[in-house]
Amino acid sequence: MILCDIGNTTYHFKTKNSDFKIGVNETLTKIKSLKKQIYFISVNKKATKKLLKNFPNAIDISKFINFKTSYQGMGIDRQIVCKYIQNGIIVDIGSAITVDIMKKGKHLGGFILPGIGAYKRIYPNISKKLAFKFDTDINLDKIPLITNDAINYSILNSIIAPIKNIYKKYKTPIYFTGEDSKLLLSYFEEIPYKYKKNLIFNSMKKVIHKNIKGK
Amino acid sequence: MILCDIGNTTYHFKTKNSDFKIGVNETLTKIKSLKKQIYFISVNKKATKKLLKNFPNAIDISKFINFKTSYQGMGIDRQIVCKYIQNGIIVDIGSAITVDIMKKGKHLGGFILPGIGAYKRIYPNISKKLAFKFDTDINLDKIPLITNDAINYSILNSIIAPIKNIYKKYKTPIYFTGEDSKLLLSYFEEIPYKYKKNLIFNSMKKVIHKNIKGK
Known part of the structure; x- marks a missing residue:
């Protein structure tokens, strides 16, 4: 397969x-x-x-996925990563960053942040002076004192702060997936999270075994 | 003049x-x-x-501006809006959003978020499916249930959450300036803020009167 x-x-x-x-x-x-x-x-x-x-x-x-939600326009990739999670915040970090909330098996909704690659392109596009070197070794407790840090601090905070706010509201574990997740995990150490590299493929396998190969 | x-x-x-x-x-x-x-x-x-x-x-x-800071690479526009503020978080919302912190007349540092126009361009650039209509009438307490809201919610949160986090840390008033500020003010109602449309020009006048015309 x-x-x-x-x-x-x-x-x-x-x-x-x-x-x-x-x-x-x-x-x-x-x-x-x-x-x-x-x-x-x-x-x-x-x-x-x-x-x-x-x-x-x-x-x-x-x-065969048949994911129930009131959300209009939810990509099939988001549906499948959410499908088998009963309670959790599912964060898929790719060209966009999708964040979805599941509670008691029900999808409550979600949001879509720009991916890290998109942030990398956006700054030099605003001004040549904002060309920068991406860096995830930034202390978010310190106010930056140089432009390169100021941009990296902003990118990281723009992604991390909305996700942490959702965690504060729902207090349910975060499931990270998507290749760029590893760049951000160190900023979530105080929160119960799991990094599920193969979340999408494992869910696909379940769907296949239940609906196609299992028959 | x-x-x-x-x-x-x-x-x-x-x-x-x-x-x-x-x-x-x-x-x-x-x-x-x-x-x-x-x-x-x-x-x-x-x-x-x-x-x-x-x-x-x-x-x-x-x-003539002569703004003292340890920050390396601070644009002259950021320097002048900060120059005459003793205590405050100065948020200048333009093609980029600069956020600077002044405490007892000392510049502590700052950061640089993408401007609203930059966010508008970034989503359709990730995928045609993420083309959207910008909207600032979004309830940030509700998890979005449609892609257009999901994107607007994310843009607003990406900007607002890092600024509110800085406010929580420094508890000093926010001074908004720059044309797009008005789009965001309603999300800061619980915080002491001032909208200073002419902050940059009023500071320029002070510099001119003290250094050039006043002589």
Whole structure:
């Protein structure tokens, strides 16, 4: 079984023994040799078309996910990471940062912060003087005294403060997933959190076993 | 006397009876008829050159500002808005949002958030699905249930939460300035704040009267 999470910028593949990404603008020919069944979810129509052109038998599992929420316009990737969490704040840190709240198995809503890559692009775009070197070794208890720190402090706080405020309100564990999570974990040490690297793939497997392979 | 604050994107002019902005890429010929002495500060070299080409007698007052701080790389616009505030958090909301802390006349440091315009550009740049309509009528106590609210909630929180955290730490009044301030004031009702539309120009006048015209 090959799992694939198609995002805004990459195909993220997971096989039994490997885990790799391919940019959505790159060719898929180098994985043509993969013979197992591909199961995927996607938030990117164009990239889905390309996958299906190369692997016509790939199965879109989204129709089996059946996640109940009053939220309008929730991406399938957000739905699946939330699906099997009864109580928690689910933070998926990718090109955007989605934050969702689950309470007693019910989805209460969520919000969407810009991803770290987006913040990296935004500053030099405002002014050349705000070009900077990204750094996650910033003490957020000290007021910055140099522009590079001032920008990194702001990026980190812009992401961390809204998430901590949600934690203060709901007091339920945080589940981090998504590659860039590791950059931020050290700032959440006082909070009960779990880093679930494979949250999306593990949830996909559950959906597949319950609805397709288990049948 | 004509005052001019040259920023990343605009010339901001203030005369006795008018207050107007001209984009840095626009021509300055339409103000050629202004006859009074221009005093300016600038964070934009190219735009400064253009002003001086049109008004060779314009005076850069930055050399008179003499603001003491350990902060490295503090823009002259930030220096002048802080200069005459003994105790306060100075928040200047423009193309970037600068936040500076003054305590007993000493500058403790500051940080730089992206401006609202920058946030508006960043989301559709991450994904076409994140194109949205900016809205400041968002209840930050409710978890969003639709993507447009989710993005506005995130933008507002990304800006407001770090500023409120600084207020909690220093408990000193907030001075808002910069055109976009008005979009955010309603979220600070529980905090002692002042909106000082002309903070930068009033400080410039003080510098001019003490150092140039007063002599």
